[in-house]
Amino acid sequence: MPDYNFYDSVYQVVRLIPPGRVTSYGAVASYLGTKGSSRMVGYAMQACGNANPPVPAHRVVNRQGLLTAKFHFGGDRMAEMLRSEGVEVESDQVKDFKKVFWDPAIELEM
């Protein structure tokens, strides 16, 4: 593996998330091969503000579809953005999570 940066890989996968869809940290980590580093995905998101182009971190939620990242966005900004993209959010949780769930390991599998 050449200049392999974990952060960059995470950013690229997250940027592949289509609008109106969400994914989980574990799914991204698993796709990257580092299944156990689900926390690293979120940690990478912390530095997403340093990435270019920016990363739609608001499309990444936890396994339960809960907007754990909203605390970092500062308010319900995350929920509003998701709603703006067509994702129904209620009680900081994505409705029909299974329906809007976007798994890179499946969507990108070929």
Next chain:
DNA sequence: CATATGACTGTGG
């Protein structure tokens, strides 16, 4: 080089 941290996840009581 060693310790601490974290936007997670799974298992057990």
Next chain:
DNA sequence: ACCACAGCCATAT
């Protein structure tokens, strides 16, 4: 079903 603890692994200090 709910709460608590442990495992995991890359980055930061």
